[in-house]
Amino acid sequence: MAGEKPKTGNVWNTVKPFVNGGASGMLATCVIQPVDMIKVRIQLGQGSGYNIAKNMMRDEGFGAFYKGLSAGLLRQATYTTARLGSFRCKCCFWFFCSCM
Numbered sequence: 001m002a003g004e005k006p007k008t009g010n011v012w013n014t015v016k017p018f019v020n021g022g023a024s025g026m027l028a029t030c031v032i033q034p035v036d037m038i039k040v041r042i043q044l045g046q047g048s049g050y051n052i053a054k055n056m057m058r059d060e061g062f063g064a065f066y067k068g069l070s071a072g073l074l075r076q077a078t079y080t081t082a083r084l085g086s087f088r089c090k091c092c093f094w095f096f097c098s099c100m
Contacts, residue, residue, distance in 0.1 A: 021084025025076035033072060034065035 041052045056064040 017088035018081050018085030021088070022077055022081030025080030025084065026073055029072040029076050030069070033069050037065050037067060 037056075038049050038052050041056075042049055046052050047055075053065075
């Protein structure tokens with residue numbers, strides 16, 4: 001451990017935290033988007049969660065649950081990728097761990 005030089009030139013080890021952070025954020029957005037869409041419509045006063053989901057499916061189809069998904073994915077692709085990726089890099093730098 002002491003005296004070992006960190007591996008240099010391995011791009012994947014540097015990029016991996018960013019890829020993992022972005023992928024996890026985007027997957028989370030895809031999973032939570034239908035619930036978030038129902039939540040927004042509840043806040044707009046359109047009724048109970050069950051009635052909203054039933055009416056969305058009947059009137060607009062399954063795609064209604066994923067309206068606005070592109071904006072959420074763009075946010076995750078930029079913000080979450082940078083936030084989680086840089087967090088890992090900063091932790092490794094600050095705490096001298098050998099995760100890179």
